[in-house]
Amino acid sequence: MSALDLAARALRAAEGDEAQALVQSERSGMARFAGSEVHQPTLIENEVVELQVVRDGRLGIASGNRTDDDGLRVLAARAAEAADSAPADPDFPGLAAPADAPTVEGYDEQAAELGAEDQARLAAAAIDASDLDLYGFFTSGVTEVAVTSTAGVAVSQELTDVAVLALAAVDGASGYAEQTGWRAADVDPAAAAREAAEKAGLTRGASELEPGSYAAVLEAPAFAELLAYFSYDAFGALGLIEERSFAFDKLEQQVFDERFSLADDALDPRGLPKAFDFEGVPKQRVQLVDNGVLQGVVWDRVTAMRAGDGHETTGHAPPSSIRHWGPLPFALSVGGGEADSPEQLAEAVGDGIYVTRLHYLSVVDPREGIVTGMTRDGTFRIRGGKVADPLVNLRFTVSVPQLLAELHGLTRERVLVNQNAYYDDRYPTGLLSPALATARFDVTGTGSGPGV
Amino acid sequence: MRELCEQAVTAALGAGADYADARVVVRRAQVVGTRNGRVERLDDAETEGIGVRVLVGGAWGFACDRRLDNAGAEAAAAKAVAFAKAAPGGHSRELASVAPARGEFRTPVERDPFDVSVADKVALCLRAEEALAHEDVKVTSASVRAQKEHKVFVSSEGASVEQEFVECGGGIDALAARDGVTQIRSYPSAHGGSSSQAGWEYVEGLGLEREAPRVGEQAAALLRADACPSGITTVVIDAEQMALQVHESVGHPTELDRIYGTEAAYAGTSFVKPGDLGSLRYGSEHMNITADSTTPGGLGTFGFDDEGVAAAREPVVGGGILSGFLTSRETAARIGSGSGGSMRADSWSRMPLVRMTNLHLEPGEGSLDELIAGVDEGVFLQTNKSWSIDDKRLNFQFGTQIAWEIKGGRLGRMLRDATYTGQTPVFWGSLDAVAGPDEWKLHGLTNCGKGQPGQHAHVSHGASPARLRNVQVGFK
Numbered sequence: 001m002s003a004l005d006l007a008a009r010a011l012r013a014a015e016g017d018e019a020q021a022l023v024q025s026e027r028s029g030m031a032r033f034a035g036s037e038v039h040q041p042t043l044i045e046n047e048v049v050e051l052q053v054v055r056d057g058r059l060g061i062a063s064g065n066r067t068d069d070d071g072l073r074v075l076a077a078r079a080a081e082a083a084d085s086a087p088a089d090p091d092f093p094g095l096a097a098p099a100d101a102p103t104v105e106g107y108d109e110q111a112a113e114l115g116a117e118d119q120a121r122l123a124a125a126a127i128d129a130s131d132l133d134l135y136g137f138f139t140s141g142v143t144e145v146a147v148t149s150t151a152g153v154a155v156s157q158e159l160t161d162v163a164v165l166a167l168a169a170v171d172g173a174s175g176y177a178e179q180t181g182w183r184a185a186d187v188d189p190a191a192a193a194r195e196a197a198e199k200a201g202l203t204r205g206a207s208e209l210e211p212g213s214y215a216a217v218l219e220a221p222a223f224a225e226l227l228a229y230f231s232y233d234a235f236g237a238l239g240l241i242e243e244r245s246f247a248f249d250k251l252e253q254q255v256f257d258e259r260f261s262l263a264d265d266a267l268d269p270r271g272l273p274k275a276f277d278f279e280g281v282p283k284q285r286v287q288l289v290d291n292g293v294l295q296g297v298v299w300d301r302v303t304a305m306r307a308g309d310g311h312e313t314t315g316h317a318p319p320s321s322i323r324h325w326g327p328l329p330f331a332l333s334v335g336g337g338e339a340d341s342p343e344q345l346a347e348a349v350g351d352g353i354y355v356t357r358l359h360y361l362s363v364v365d366p367r368e369g370i371v372t373g374m375t376r377d378g379t380f381r382i383r384g385g386k387v388a389d390p391l392v393n394l395r396f397t398v399s400v401p402q403l404l405a406e407l408h409g410l411t412r413e414r415v416l417v418n419q420n421a422y423y424d425d426r427y428p429t430g431l432l433s434p435a436l437a438t439a440r441f442d443v444t445g446t447g448s449g450p451g452v
Numbered sequence: 453m454r455e456l457c458e459q460a461v462t463a464a465l466g467a468g469a470d471y472a473d474a475r476v477v478v479r480r481a482q483v484v485g486t487r488n489g490r491v492e493r494l495d496d497a498e499t500e501g502i503g504v505r506v507l508v509g510g511a512w513g514f515a516c517d518r519r520l521d522n523a524g525a526e527a528a529a530a531k532a533v534a535f536a537k538a539a540p541g542g543h544s545r546e547l548a549s550v551a552p553a554r555g556e557f558r559t560p561v562e563r564d565p566f567d568v569s570v571a572d573k574v575a576l577c578l579r580a581e582e583a584l585a586h587e588d589v590k591v592t593s594a595s596v597r598a599q600k601e602h603k604v605f606v607s608s609e610g611a612s613v614e615q616e617f618v619e620c621g622g623g624i625d626a627l628a629a630r631d632g633v634t635q636i637r638s639y640p641s642a643h644g645g646s647s648s649q650a651g652w653e654y655v656e657g658l659g660l661e662r663e664a665p666r667v668g669e670q671a672a673a674l675l676r677a678d679a680c681p682s683g684i685t686t687v688v689i690d691a692e693q694m695a696l697q698v699h700e701s702v703g704h705p706t707e708l709d710r711i712y713g714t715e716a717a718y719a720g721t722s723f724v725k726p727g728d729l730g731s732l733r734y735g736s737e738h739m740n741i742t743a744d745s746t747t748p749g750g751l752g753t754f755g756f757d758d759e760g761v762a763a764a765r766e767p768v769v770g771g772g773i774l775s776g777f778l779t780s781r782e783t784a785a786r787i788g789s790g791s792g793g794s795m796r797a798d799s800w801s802r803m804p805l806v807r808m809t810n811l812h813l814e815p816g817e818g819s820l821d822e823l824i825a826g827v828d829e830g831v832f833l834q835t836n837k838s839w840s841i842d843d844k845r846l847n848f849q850f851g852t853q854i855a856w857e858i859k860g861g862r863l864g865r866m867l868r869d870a871t872y873t874g875q876t877p878v879f880w881g882s883l884d885a886v887a888g889p890d891e892w893k894l895h896g897l898t899n900c901g902k903g904q905p906g907q908h909a910h911v912s913h914g915a916s917p918a919r920l921r922n923v924q925v926g927f928k
Contacts, residue, residue: 031539032904034714038539042905043515043531044801046501059491064498065518075498082494085570087578089490116531120538135717137904165904167717174716242591243629324485324492324593359720362840364851364871367634372849374842376720395840395847395873421718423906445873447847452713452721 003146004156006049006067011148013072015080016053016060018095020149022278022319024048026426028141029116031123036134038123043116044141048425050320051075052095055083059092061320093305096279096313098152104266104283106273110184111160114140126166126189130197132173135452136165138189143426147280155280161272161428163418164189167377168197172206174450175199176357176377178221180418180430182272199356199378203450206379206390209443215352215408216441217345217382222355223334224417224433226371227262230400231329233366235264235288237303237311238326246369246401250294257407261335262289264298264316265432271331271416272428276315283315288329292405300327321424330419333432337410345437347385348408353394353441354380354387369400374447395445408437453478454614456525457606460504463529465608468537469506469513471547472529473607475758476502476520477800484570485595486577493595494570501800504528508536510544514803547781548791550761552610557755559618560748561651565598568652576622576660583664584626588672591627596620596655597647597898611760619751619910620654621647621896624664626671635674635868637853639663640895641692642836647896647910648749670854673866680855680870682926686830687872688823688919691887693852695895695913696836698813701876702734702741703911705845706768706776707794708783709806719902720843723876724774726787732774735880738816738918741769743778745793745809751896751910752796752809759804761793768811772880780806798907805903810894812914816886823887823919825861831925832856832863833870849873872925882923887916 003023010021025047032040049072050063060083064075114122123138139162146156163180164187177195179187218226230246239245266274266283274283279301287295299307300317303326316327339345346354356378364370372395379391411434419429457474464472478500485493501518502525513536517524577594584592599619606612623645625638640646640658648654689697704710705722713721724732745763747753754763759781768776777783781792783806795804824832838851855870856863892914900909 028905029535030905031535034716035712037541037543039512039541039714040803040805040903041511041513041535041539042803043535044905045516046518046801048499059494061494062496062498065500066498078496078498082496082570086491086494086574091490116535117538120535123539133713135713137717139904165717169713169716242627244591244627244634249632320493321495321497324487324595359843360840362838362849362851364838365869367629367632372838372840374840374847376843393842393847395842395849397849421901421906422904423901423908426905445847445849447842447875448723448844452716 003144007146007148010049010051010072013076014051014053015076016055016083018054018150020052020095022050023146024425025144026141028139028426029119030137030139031119032137033123033127034135036127038120049075051079053079053083055080057088058083058086059089060086091302091306093301095149095151096153096281096301099282101155101275101282102267104273104275105269106182107158108160108183111140111162111182112142114184122189126164126193129190129193130168132168132170132197132200134193135167135169138164141426153280155276157275159428162187164192166192166196168200169452172449172451173200173204174377175203178418180416203378203390206392206449208446209391209394211443211445213440213442215349215439217342217349217354217435217437219342219356219435220415220433221417222358223436224431225358225361226400227332228419228431229361229363229371230369231332233363234369235297236326236328237297237299240297241303241307244366246367247294247297253294254292255294255401256289256292256404258292259337259407259410260289260292260404263287263333264329264331265333266331268333271333271432272430277317278319279317281313281315281317286314298327298329303327330429334434336412336414336434339409339411342411342435343387345409345411345435346382346387349382349437350385352382354382364397370397371400372397377450392449393447394443395447396442397444398442402440403438406439408439410434410436453604454606454612456502456520457604459522460502460525460529461606461608463526464504464506464533467530467533469508469533471507471608472504473605474502474504475800476604477601479601481599483595483597484573484577486581487593488591489581491574499799502528503800504532505803506532506536507545508533509540511536511539511541516801545782546785548784550791553613553756553760553762555613555755557615559616559649561618563652565620565652566600580624580660580664583661584624584668586668586672588628588630588675589626589668590629594624594660595645596622605758605760607760613756613760615755617649618651619647619649620652621645622655622658622660624660624667626668628671628675630675633675635671637667637671638835639667642853643899647751647898649751649753650749674854674868677866677868680831680867680926684922684924686827686921687923687925688827688832688917690834690917691891691893691915692895693833693836694813694915694918696839698741698811698913698915700839700841701845701848703808703811706778707806708777708779708787712783715902718904723844723846728774730775733772734769734774734877735772736883737771738883738886739769739772739880740814742812742814743768743809744812747810747912749894750810750912752912757793757795758797759792759795761791764793778806778808796909798909802905802907805907807909808911810912813886815889815892815916817888820887820891820917823885823917824858824863826919827858827861830858831870832858833872846876870925872923874923882920883918884921885919891916
């Protein structure tokens with residue numbers, strides 16, 4: 001049974017004046033390895049139905065994964081009970097009206113057909129290609145999302161995603177590479193492993209670095225993670241409305257270098273495309289920053305109604321489990337620059353540091369865009385415009401807006417960086433990012449060295 | 453449920469497994485949250501399924517199925533064995549010997565949280581929110597949660613265990629904003645409040661309405677407070693932040709799977725090595741850390757872990773010396789010590805990992821006031837705001853929501869934007885006092901991430917306020 005058919009069955013079971021059914025299904029496999037052996041191989045199949053019902057203007061939500069008739073009946077009763085217990089919500093905008101969802105890519109038959117043996121084989125391909133112990137995973141999955149409602153919404157989409165993460169490491173040395181896509185052909189596990197091993201070989205004998213402000217090159221995975229942490233606070237409508245966002249009083253202002261442009265674009269086939277949000281509203285491309293000018297944030301129907309002033313949804317309603325975060329940009333896309341490679345960015349920097357990957361980021365001050373974290377698995381000095389001697393992992397505490405205001409440049413090529421840690425229900429997200437060079441990266445301490 | 457587990461184990465052995473275990477989990481989780489006077493969250497999620505883990509020729513395999521019937525049990529078993537065969541390992545794996553577990557466990561509950569109506573939960577949140585109000589507070593929020601989980605575990609070694617867990621929790625937040633400055637205060641903990649393995653009586657005991665006026669006023673007052681100055685000084689850290697300090701800088705680095713590298717690609721490894729047991733000076737003589745899966749009310753309390761190993765209380769750091777690890781049966785066998793007891797999975801669809809259970813900083817003596825009285829010049833830090841630690845758990849930086857200057861043994865002006873940073877063994881080595889049992893509190897958090905696919909663990913930490921000398925405060 002398709003997700004859309006299941007959603008329709010759930011809708012028929014609903015007990016309310018209005019109702020919406022959301023179905024998310026997953027069939028995935030992950031061959032996770034450590035020390036060049038698969039140690040946590042996990043196969044998942046699940047199908048979750050969420051039912052929202054409106055009774056006398058009051059909204060109730062319940063979800064479950066029992067999809068037989070009795071399971072749906074129980075689900076409907078729980079949603080109805082929740083609605084009857086809830087006070088009426090003056091900000092409830094009603095259910096979304098039906099609209100034509102855009103046609104997007106994002107499904108690859110070859111990726112969908114990958115099974116446990118393929119996932120194990122592709123993990124082995126990565127392991128065999130590394131001359132150092134390899135840690136990471138190969139994963140592939142098929143997810144289907146469907147939304148139906150009594151208002152007439154009836155949309156569904158099948159998505160595939162594949163990813164390899166490779167950490168080549170021994171005591172005192174480690175290097176990192178990753179590849180993500182929605183086509184099986186987007187990912188070459190052996191190539192990722194070789195890249196990680198080559199990087200690891202350069203990290204032996206890492207030295208310390210005095211805290212201070214340095215020019216820096218951030219490879220795409222490092223920049224993408226930093227930008228994601230900043231953007232979830234800065235570019236969502238709820239943070240804007242509540243005055244806790246960096247964007248609060250800066251719309252239409254030139255706050256970043258004019259070479260920096262940023263969009264949320266779930267329609268781009270180079271990302272992990274989505275046709276609609278969790279209310280079935282069509283996805284829109286939203287320009288967040290244009291040539292350094294802060295243009296806007298992403299909206300859903302709840303925040304748009306609350307803000308008034310002509311705001312409309314941009315197709316960014318979150319799943320109900322993270323409704324308290326408000327609408328978020330999960331398909332960030334950074335405009336490319338002029339540099340041919342990260343190495344060319346290092347030439348522009350001259351003297352500074354080179355960062356492959358970040359670890360354990362935390363937002364210190366959302367309003368100022370201050371983020372702290374560590375570098376790992378490939379941190380180097382840049383000397384004379386060349387990537388030079390390795391460094392231990394560095395603690396940084398940076399103002400992301402300052403970092404983006406003092407750019408040296410960006411690479412032309414952009415890389416899709418995986419943003420999915422595979423918690424809860426699988427829903428593939430990625431960030432399309434170039435490498436970046438900045439004049440300002442504040443190092444505030446040192447940590448452990450590379451390696452396991 | 454027990455029969456389904458037995459059927460899955462039998463099917464796995466029939467398909468070629470040398471060892472198999474099966475877990476059936478049925479869970480209901482409910483979150484009620486309000487924000488600025490309106491209901492924001494009314495999640496009520498049920499999930500159920502069976503997870504089957506196998507060892508085939510030294511290779512693990514895991515698969516799951518949401519169908520709680522014969523077909524689901526047998527399909528999960530067959531897929532787990534097939535995956536293990538498809539990804540053979542390079543060496544055999546041994547499991548530490550344990551007697552087959554037989555028994556039951558049930559959370560002691562005075563009032564089942566699902567007997568409390570959603571309307572009453574909403575009303576409690578709205579009342580607490582109303583009490584947070586202040587003209588500079590732009591966002592008020594309150595939430596309560598409840599969870600009930602029924603779990604059956606059966607292994608091919610003869611283990612057969614049935615357990616029922618009940619959790620409750622809640623918290624409030626006030627976000628103040630004025631003139632480009634935003635500040636937040638939370639109670640009883642940041643990041644969603646605190647939870648306990650208990651009935652609704654735990655939520656009632658939190659006193660959310662009672663504490664709300666203070667929380668709102670402090671959020672507003674922080675807007676006008678001075679920024680915490682940077683420098684090396686003495687810090688007194690409240691119990692809630694010490695709980696997180698224990699979690700990040702003691703709990704994770706003593707997980708033996710991390711130490712052996714199985715989390716290297718994601719969560720990281722550890723500065724602690726297997727050979728450090730019994731010799732590594734982790735901190736000062738005031739540092740005593742205990743892993744205790746028997747703690748009443750702890751989110752990591754159980755009768756048996758997800759390998760069927762019975763709950764226990766074990767030292768991890770004694771008098772500042774590393775004295776234990778958090779282990780699975782596999783890692784315990786590898787180090788030749790212990791028998792596991794820390795394996796937990798966050799649902800039927802995830803493979804168990806070595807996780808913290810309840811990890812406590814044991815109390816010292818005296819009161820918080822006495823700790824502060826022993827500081828001529830320093831800072832009192834309270835309630836976590838930001839947190840980050842490196843992949844080997846050495847370099848950390850934490851921020852707190854609020855701080856107070858200490859001068860001459862007394863609290864002085866309120867300070868905002870405080871952070872502190874350090875290297876784990878150096879930091880713990882500077883511990884010179886832990887307050888006594890009267891100040892010891894149990895904090896339950898539900899967002900500990902680990903593993904790929906990712907898993908959330910619910911863990912508790914007991915701690916008293918503590919005093920540490922020569923700590924770097926601020927990062928500028």
